[in-house]
Amino acid sequence: MAILLFAEHDNAALSDQTAKALAAASRIGSDIDVLIVGKNAGSAAEEAASLAGVRSVILAEGNALEHRLAEPTAELILSLSGNYDTIVAPATTTGKNVLPRVAAMLDVMQISEITEAISADTFKRPIYAGNAIEVVQTTDAKKVLTVRTAAFPAAGKSGTAAPIKIVETGTAGAGLSSFVENIFSKSDRPELGSAKIVVSGGRALGSEESFRKVISPVADKLGAAIGASRAAVDAGYAPNDLQVGQTGKVVAPELYIACGISGAIQHLAGMKDAKVIVAINTDEEAPIFQIADYGIVGDLFEILPEMERQL
Amino acid sequence: MKILVPVKRVIDHNVKIRVKTDGSGVDLANVKMSMNPFDEIAVEEAIRLKEAGKADEVVVVSIGPAQAQDVLRTALAMGADRAILITVDGTVEPLTVAKLLKGVAENEQPGLVILGKQAIDDDANQTGQMLAALLGWSQATFASRIDLGADRAKVTREVDGGLQVIDVRLPAIMTADLRLNQPRYASLPNIMKAKKKPLEQKTPQDFGVTVEARLRVLRTEEPAVRQGGIKVANTAELFDKLKNEAGVI
Ligand SMILES: Cc1cc2nc3c(=O)[nH]c(=O)nc-3n(C[C@H](O)[C@H](O)[C@H](O)COP(=O)(O)OP(=O)(O)OC[C@H]3O[C@@H](n4cnc5c(N)ncnc54)[C@H](O)[C@@H]3O)c2cc1C
Numbered sequence: 001m002a003i004l005l006f007a008e009h010d011n012a013a014l015s016d017q018t019a020k021a022l023a024a025a026s027r028i029g030s031d032i033d034v035l036i037v038g039k040n041a042g043s044a045a046e047e048a049a050s051l052a053g054v055r056s057v058i059l060a061e062g063n064a065l066e067h068r069l070a071e072p073t074a075e076l077i078l079s080l081s082g083n084y085d086t087i088v089a090p091a092t093t094t095g096k097n098v099l100p101r102v103a104a105m106l107d108v109m110q111i112s113e114i115t116e117a118i119s120a121d122t123f124k125r126p127i128y129a130g131n132a133i134e135v136v137q138t139t140d141a142k143k144v145l146t147v148r149t150a151a152f153p154a155a156g157k158s159g160t161a162a163p164i165k166i167v168e169t170g171t172a173g174a175g176l177s178s179f180v181e182n183i184f185s186k187s188d189r190p191e192l193g194s195a196k197i198v199v200s201g202g203r204a205l206g207s208e209e210s211f212r213k214v215i216s217p218v219a220d221k222l223g224a225a226i227g228a229s230r231a232a233v234d235a236g237y238a239p240n241d242l243q244v245g246q247t248g249k250v251v252a253p254e255l256y257i258a259c260g261i262s263g264a265i266q267h268l269a270g271m272k273d274a275k276v277i278v279a280i281n282t283d284e285e286a287p288i289f290q291i292a293d294y295g296i297v298g299d300l301f302e303i304l305p306e307m308e309r310q311l
Numbered sequence: 312m313k314i315l316v317p318v319k320r321v322i323d324h325n326v327k328i329r330v331k332t333d334g335s336g337v338d339l340a341n342v343k344m345s346m347n348p349f350d351e352i353a354v355e356e357a358i359r360l361k362e363a364g365k366a367d368e369v370v371v372v373s374i375g376p377a378q379a380q381d382v383l384r385t386a387l388a389m390g391a392d393r394a395i396l397i398t399v400d401g402t403v404e405p406l407t408v409a410k411l412l413k414g415v416a417e418n419e420q421p422g423l424v425i426l427g428k429q430a431i432d433d434d435a436n437q438t439g440q441m442l443a444a445l446l447g448w449s450q451a452t453f454a455s456r457i458d459l460g461a462d463r464a465k466v467t468r469e470v471d472g473g474l475q476v477i478d479v480r481l482p483a484i485m486t487a488d489l490r491l492n493q494p495r496y497a498s499l500p501n502i503m504k505a506k507k508k509p510l511e512q513k514t515p516q517d518f519g520v521t522v523e524a525r526l527r528v529l530r531t532e533e534p535a536v537r538q539g540g541i542k543v544a545n546t547a548e549l550f551d552k553l554k555n556e557a558g559v560i
């Protein structure tokens with residue numbers, strides 16, 4: 001039977017996370033329908049239709065669905081679930097918010113953040129902040145999965161566009177909660193989740209101002225995204241959406257440069273799959289050096305400006 | 312209003328876990344166990360709401376072995392009023408936890424349930440959302456700020472793009488993110504007092520729930536180990552390595 005992929009998008013554009021989750025779904029089966037839930041989301045639906053491996057796109061629009069609030073979105077997915085034996089979403093904050101609600105309504109145990117699909121019912125997933133990998137087989141007839149997108153390459157484009165079907169949306173689940181506002185930090189830098197290079201700062205940066213003055217110029221010269229440790233976010237040096245780690249974003253760039261970050265397991269959980277790791281730290285015993293390919297022992301306030309000059 | 316806070320006993324977050332060599336799981340023998348860090352934040356939030364006069368009782372509940380009493384006592388020492396332990400040995404999956412919590416919520420009729428967003432052992436991030444579904448209640452996950460009113464609440468959520476503010480109808484399910492608050496330490500007198508606070512023991516049968524596993528763990532593996540590399544003397548050497556050895560810039 002078929003797979004329903006609950007897409008990540010912002011109505012205007014499809015997120016790269018959807019193409020990655022699609023790659024994961026393709027390892028499970030071939031009849032994949034992409035569900036776009038939103039409002040005025042036609043362009044996101046068209047983008048989804050152009051991805052390789054998509055059978056069709058289902059477009060569900062409505063006022064209550066614009067921000068994909070959990071209650072009406074879960075009801076909508078539930079109403080479509082009869083045609084599918086697997087329901088997949090990227091493990092974004094939206095996917096993580098909505099899919100367990102669907103799973104419980106279907107009386108199914110969700111399998112969170114798969115990093116590998118071994119067969120249609122058996123998956124690998126990290127536990128204990130990635131310090132162990134569990135191989136799990138589900139006995140549920142319907143499968144509900146979220147995908148750790150950093151573990152999959154993005155699906156490519158297809159030559160022919162898949163058909164887009166528009167579905168009627170009801171009012172189930174509406175009214176329980178309502179959207180007030182999004183407070184999003186705007187940035188021209190690449191998105192943290194899909195950037196090739198990430199420059200991350202930790203507690204050592206000391207203030208929001210020095211975080212900006214020291215990390216940003218190097219990131220800009222490298223065309224990199226900026227990340228941060230929890231300590232840096234908690235202290236207000238960087239916004240919450242830059243947190244990398246067990247409970248922040250999980251990234252796997254080509255190059256990750258950790259500046260003044262000690263390397264706590266919860267931070268490593270979010271970046272240890274980077275291809276190359278560079279660490280800059282005054283403490284030569286800092287745990288981050290145990291996993292860094294290249295380490296510089298020294299003061300980041302001297303080293304980063306020097307890097308910027310040399311780039 | 313009554314607030315219910317589910318707390319899980321998990322491996323302490325400072326412990327480096329070991330995968331058993333036979334692949335049968337993670338070695339938990341003689342390992343320090345604590346309250347899941349996100350649940351401490353949830354307990355703290357509930358107590359602060361009570362201190363602010365917005366709630367009148369904080370009830371904590373744990374599903375787990377007899378030793379889970381310890382985390383309940385910790386929550387009582389922080390300031391929760393009473394505790395419920397549903398005794399189950401072995402792992403309990405989030406779906407079953409949610410079914411048991413539904414039973415507790417039906418008995419207790421809280422106006423608000425605050426869970427942790429994620430347990431740091433299974434890293435599932437599901438239980439709150441599942442409980443909300445089973446009860447048919449609104450949900451506000453990954454909360455970094457809660458403004459509780461009489462029949463609605465405004466919640467700021469940590470989402471991928473930044474922050475999202477939503478307004479939910481009560482009763483509601485919320486899950487705590489890291490920046491919701493900084494949990495307090497229990498003082499010694501409060502730890503002593505907590506020993507006398509009520510702790511009720513229940514079984515899954517009391518809620519008509521059978522504990523069953525939907526997932527079969529075939530094996531538990533060690534993640535790919537990453538070897539430490541080399542130290543470079545300066546940034547010139549670093550760029551040389553990144554260009555010519557690693558080929559990433
Ligand atoms: C439930 C839970 C979830 C968590 N989730 C996350 C998460 O998702 N992401 C995350 O990052 N953390 C997370 N943490 C926190 C984690 O345990 C660490 O506390 C945190 O990562 C530390 O951040 P840090 O490395 O910036 O700070 P510190 O550990 O304080 O390290 C600062 C480092 O900077 C170095 N330094 C100081 N001055 C300089 C200088 N001038 N130049 C160069 N180096 C310098 C120091 O030697 C030190 O190594 C979580 C914790 C818990 C309990």
Ligand SMILES: Nc1ncnc2c1ncn2[C@@H]1O[C@H](COP(=O)(O)O)[C@@H](O)[C@H]1O
Nearest residue numbers: 317318374426427429430435436437438
């Ligand atoms: N066994 C349990 N007992 C009490 N609460 C639990 C239990 N398991 C999960 N929870 C709650 O659900 C949250 C999310 O857990 P999980 O879905 O397993 O990541 C935790 O932070 C707890 O608040």
